[in-house]
Amino acid sequence: MNTLEVGEVPHHLAASYATGFGQEGAAWIAGLPALAASMLERWDLERGFDVWPALSSRWDDVVAKGDILRIVRRRFDLLTDVLGLDRARATGWTLGRLLQNALRDIDDGETRIAPSSVVIADSLLTR
Structure with missing residues (x-):
């Protein structure tokens, strides 16, 4: 099994429209279990770290x-259910990922946190 070095960022689950998981309704979630299993075989990762790409x-x-909060919460609930994640733990990892993204953006010269x-x-x- 590969492990990550400090500062190394793997290509994450990338459950997004661009990778084919975003077509029509909630169909984007269909491939997540297989994709997650594949990634976990290759990398020693915390699965909760990979919730953010699908939420955004x-x-x-x-x-x-409209009703953005409801949609994000529904996506989060679907992801945690399908992947069998503890919601509190996934929340913590997602917030950590958001913080990491914000710090990288600041390092790149951004002056505000992304609205999403x-x-x-x-x-x-x-x-």
Whole structure:
């Protein structure tokens, strides 16, 4: 099994529209268990770290539908159910991932946190 070195970032589960998991409705979730199993065989990863990409996938569509907090919470619940994740643990890892993303953005010169990150954090913290 491969392990990650400090600072190394693998190609994560990438459950997004771009990888074919985003077509029509909740169909994007269909391949997650197999994809997660495949990734976990190759990397010693905490699965909760990989929830964020699926939550932020097709963000413009989420915003266009309205009721963003409900949609994010529903996606989170589906992901944690399908992957068999403890919701509290997955929440912590997702918030950690959002923090990591924000710190990288700041390092790259951004002056504000991405709006999608703020909404995702809010949806998980105000349940």
